[in-house]
Amino acid sequence: MIASLVGDPARANMLTALMNGRALTASELAQEAGITPQTASSHLSKLEAGGLIEPEKQGRHRYYRLTDDDVAGVLEGLAGLAARTGHMRVRTGPKDPALRRARICYDHLAGDLGVQMLDTLRAQNLVRQKKQEIELTAEGERFLAKHLQISPDMLTHPRRPVCKACLDWSERRHHLAGTLGAAMMQRFAELKWAARDATPGSRVVNFTRTGEKQFAALFGDGRD
Amino acid sequence: MIASLVGDPARANMLTALMNGRALTASELAQEAGITPQTASSHLSKLEAGGLIEPEKQGRHRYYRLTDDDVAGVLEGLAGLAARTGHMRVRTGPKDPALRRARICYDHLAGDLGVQMLDTLRAQNLVRQKKQEIELTAEGERFLAKHLQISPDMLTHPRRPVCKACLDWSERRHHLAGTLGAAMMQRFAELKWAARDATPGSRVVNFTRTGEKQFAALFGDGRD
DNA sequence: GCGATGCTTCGGCTACCATCGAAGCATGAA
């Protein structure tokens, strides 16, 4: 039965990770779900048998993507029901708190800090968001130029949008993707505010002490 | 998590039984799911906690209905996914084969024979169906008058439609409800073709030998 | 009051399934 496939926490995490439409490898999905590759393999074959995801072999990698928009739609529907009853999933995934705080999502910042950043951008009217769509405001452009030395022409890309809302897997809320999300993350690295964890394969992003302060000054919500 | 609530076979059966929009008592739902009242009680409280169903106390009964159309929509979506991947749930419910063959759904015929009947009505162009909506054709009216002595004016009712598609829980396909469905079932009883099982609370409908033949002559699909 | 009915709670049993270690196959790199 389909629903029981989605019901398992590990599988739900994988599906959520796939919700942005991109394909991910088996091991990436394992990492997202916080389980070992063996377990993930079992889950993935079940999801595939259930028609929820489709595999694509590429070299020694196996990429998985959601079968189609219908699947995504149903998953959204379920998430909607969950959200409105305040039945937001109690976190189960990876134990690693560092991963939950700040991590790389493709090439941009995710995790608590990523969500916090987008929240602040929105609250300060530096961006405007409608569902998945985000646009940079004039104030936002000034802000970026002043504090991060990012100019709009650095962000144009033939196929990729400047801003995009990306569903944050640990927070279940949006963080900022797109060329701007990537550029900001890159800038954080250049400014030595943060760096990807050294351990190979890790998605954790470690902020330096000063980096954390600077970040909080711009994007903090006063929580810490 | 919502999906896991729907994932359990017993709960899925209950929800399916509620899909027609009516409210059912806890024990009716237990029966639909083929489990004891104790177990059902546990399931129902979980579904309620998950916001999928809402209770309504009435005397010593407790009626449950789906919370709203959103819930029904998501359930339909899941069923849609299940259907298209040929992943139709393999029957789990009540073991009783008689219950699966013919039973009462409120006041009309359900089960294998009920589905078969609607199939034949449709195939013979006696009714036309669009999703949940069913309408009787002119040929259908003649057919009913001739073979079952049912006239259209017997079927008018201020609030209830003449025909309605009712999702068959065991077959997962539609059977005929509405005043016509009820009238036909009543006629079968009057003609002594079939009768509700004597055991109290049972929904099984037993066809007599001759009744089965007559029924097959009108609505049989040649399977048996 | 009494018993009957509908439903819930409790306790114990069982079965299923997610999980991981270890080993097995592929593919790609050297």
Place this chain on the structure above:
DNA sequence: TTCATGCTTCGATGGTAGCCGAAGCATCGC
């Protein structure tokens, strides 16, 4: 070829949740 990487299969373990019998409340009817 040999080694490393990515993924899968196998086998064993453990936790969780569905399930039912028995008992406990509530409501109804007498």
